[in-house]
Amino acid sequence: MTSAMNDGRHADTDRRRKRVQAAITTALRDGSPLTASAIARAARVDRTFLYRHRDLLNLVHVAAGEPTGPAPGSGPSVTWASLQADLANANARAARLAVRVQQLESHLSRHLGDRAWHESGLGAPTDVAELQATITRLDQRNTELTRGLEERQAELDAARAANRDLTRALNQRG
Numbered sequence: 001m002t003s004a005m006n007d008g009r010h011a012d013t014d015r016r017r018k019r020v021q022a023a024i025t026t027a028l029r030d031g032s033p034l035t036a037s038a039i040a041r042a043a044r045v046d047r048t049f050l051y052r053h054r055d056l057l058n059l060v061h062v063a064a065g066e067p068t069g070p071a072p073g074s075g076p077s078v079t080w081a082s083l084q085a086d087l088a089n090a091n092a093r094a095a096r097l098a099v100r101v102q103q104l105e106s107h108l109s110r111h112l113g114d115r116a117w118h119e120s121g122l123g124a125p126t127d128v129a130e131l132q133a134t135i136t137r138l139d140q141r142n143t144e145l146t147r148g149l150e151e152r153q154a155e156l157d158a159a160r161a162a163n164r165d166l167t168r169a170l171n172q173r174g
Contacts, residue, residue, distance in 0.1 A: 035064070
């Protein structure tokens with residue numbers, strides 16, 4: 001009796017395994033999702049059946065990496081690895097574009113800031129060289145006037161000293 005029950009369980013397991021393998025083949029041919037849940041649902045078995053039979057679960061994972069689609073050679077084949085590569089490339093491109101956007105925003109901000117500063121009249125005038133020349137000329141003139149003032153002050157001090165000496169001499173004589 002036990003042998004008949006064991007034979008029946010083994011036959012049921014073989015039927016389930018064949019349904020799982022057929023579901024994997026159908027999913028590959030039709031381009032259906034190749035996940036443990038989807039294959040278990042298509043084969044009308046419990047997901048735990050796949051996890052108890054690791055060789056079937058490995059078949060699902062290997063099939064997930066295979067090209068999918070209606071017919072080979074009729075169009076581009078898509079695999080899980082190719083989709084991951086596309087996603088990685090898209091993420092890298094997005095990162096490069098984000099850096100470029102920051103560079104452009106910084107450049108635009110600087111340009112608009114310079115333009116606003118110039119238009120406000122608070123910025124440095126465009127004829128800086130002419131103003132520098134004027135400043136140099138005025139500094140030279142200021143130095144000349146200061147030197148002339150010092151000479152006049154020295155002459156005035158000498159005249160005052162001479163005047164005091166003459167006044168003192170007149171007062172003593174007289």
